[in-house]
Amino acid sequence: MDRHIVVIGAGYAGLAAATRAGRKQRVTLIAPEDRFLNRVRQHEVAAGHAEHRPTIAHVLRGRNVTHVQARATELDLAGRKVFTDGGRTPISYDTLVYALGSRTAFHSVPGAREHSYPMERAEELRDRLRRQDDAAVVVVGGGATGIELATELAEAYPERRVAIVDAGEVGGRYSAKGRALVHETLGRLGVEVHEHTEVTAVDDEGLTTASGRIEAGIVAWTASLEVGPLAAQSGLAVNEQGEALVDEYLRSVSHPDVYVVGDAAAVTLPGIGRLRKACATAQPMGWYVGRALARGGASKPYTYRYVVQCMSLGRNSGMVQVVGKDDAMTGRVFGGRTGRLIKAAIVRYVVLGLR
Numbered sequence: 092m093d094r095h096i097v098v099i100g101a102g103y104a105g106l107a108a109a110t111r112a113g114r115k116q117r118v119t120l121i122a123p124e125d126r127f128l129n130r131v132r133q134h135e136v137a138a139g140h141a142e143h144r145p146t147i148a149h150v151l152r153g154r155n156v157t158h159v160q161a162r163a164t165e166l167d168l169a170g171r172k173v174f175t176d177g178g179r180t181p182i183s184y185d186t187l188v189y190a191l192g193s194r195t196a197f198h199s200v201p202g203a204r205e206h207s208y209p210m211e212r213a214e215e216l217r218d219r220l221r222r223q224d225d226a227a228v229v230v231v232g233g234g235a236t237g238i239e240l241a242t243e244l245a246e247a248y249p250e251r252r253v254a255i256v257d258a259g260e261v262g263g264r265y266s267a268k269g270r271a272l273v274h275e276t277l278g279r280l281g282v283e284v285h286e287h288t289e290v291t292a293v294d295d296e297g298l299t300t301a302s303g304r305i306e307a308g309i310v311a312w313t314a315s316l317e318v319g320p321l322a323a324q325s326g327l328a329v330n331e332q333g334e335a336l337v338d339e340y341l342r343s344v345s346h347p348d349v350y351v352v353g354d355a356a357a358v359t360l361p362g363i364g365r366l367r368k369a370c371a372t373a374q375p376m377g378w379y380v381g382r383a384l385a386r387g388g389a390s391k392p393y394t395y396r397y398v399v400q401c402m403s404l405g406r407n408s409g410m411v412q413v414v415g416k417d418d419a420m421t422g423r424v425f426g427g428r429t430g431r432l433i434k435a436a437i438v439r440y441v442v443l444g445l446r
């Protein structure tokens with residue numbers, strides 16, 4: 092029987108699902124962009140480095156996948172239809188793969204949305220940095236994204252004052268050895284570190300924090316990720332954060348003809364716990380669902396184990412933190428050039444893995 096699979100979202104999870112399902116089934120992929128956005132390299136774009144973004148047509152070549160370049164605006168889950176912008180007729184499906192990912196969360200901090208650059212606007216941040224080469228820049232968020240951005244900017248602009256701010260510890264999620272490596276690198280690059288500093292407002296001249304002002308002409312915001320409202324608005328079962336609740340086959344608990352993959356899904360696995368929002372977790376979900384759909388349905392529950400967390404620390408250095416299968420830190424850390432090479436190899440593999 093010719094079943095029609097519709098995938099919405101062309102990130103790590105959606106493309107991985109579409110290319111695999113499209114080996115055997117008829118698939119329509121709905122996403123607004125014509126080139127894959129490799130989000131994990133957005134900090135490099137901000138620092139002015141060229142980025143290779145393959146076209147979606149190139150990623151989909153040889154697969155039975157039609158790309159409809161549009162944004163999903165509404166889901167009719169009872170009638171199995173996706174409505175899109177641009178006045179098109181709705182697209183009907185037998186099975187839907189929901190892979191709309193996440194976006195930067197501003198946590199209702201006054202002024203944050205208006206006066207800071209999230210990584211979705213990395214190109215605008217790059218242009219602003221080029222225009223205002225004397226302006227200090229402060230990065231809000233001391234997780235991997237913030238650290239990657241701060242180190243990349245400090246290296247690209249050695250004369251500029253670069254600061255990083257976190258409500259807790261910068262690099263606080265890593266092992267003692269990992270944290271030490273992060274702080275040693277920030278220190279070497281001259282990045283000003285503000286820890287236990289909660290940002291309460293953002294304006295044109297910097298940050299107001301619980302511990303005083305931090306002046307900076309340019310603010311970058313990497314605090315955390317949240318999902319968009321479409322799942323909840325459409326009536327898919329979601330948790331308080333709007334993330335779709337799924338069963339052990341990554342099917343919506345309310346609508347089993349809808350699979351949810353990547354950052355949009357709230358996935359909890361036995362012995363592993365709640366999966367983190369990451370390309371490292373999103374892409375394997377896409378592979379799993381795509382393969383299952385190519386075969387006509389999932390036979391084994393989804394499984395996953397963590398291996399490493401990694402990040403770049405500028406152009407020539409990086410950190411690879413080895414973790415247990417449940418993401419718990421170990422004392423094994425690879426830094427320097429080795430860490431950078433491992434990180435770069437993983438990023439390359441991620442793009443190859445889309446097919």
Ligand SMILES: Cc1cc2nc3c(=O)[nH]c(=O)nc-3n(C[C@H](O)[C@H](O)[C@H](O)COP(=O)(O)OP(=O)(O)OC[C@H]3O[C@@H](n4cnc5c(N)ncnc54)[C@H](O)[C@@H]3O)c2cc1C
Pocket residue numbers: 099100101102103104105121122123124130131132133134161162163164190191192193210211235236321352353354355368369370371372373374401402
């Ligand atoms: C700067 C940065 C660095 C990061 N670094 C790392 C890292 O080193 N390692 C790691 O594991 N993770 C990293 N992450 C997290 C990682 O990027 C995300 O977890 C990952 O992108 C999630 O993949 P996804 O496929 O679920 O969603 P996304 O990659 O966000 O893709 C979502 C897709 O949905 C599309 N879309 C959105 N709305 C609609 C709509 N209404 N209709 C149709 N399509 C829509 C988008 O256009 C996009 O194609 C980083 C994130 C950022 C921002």
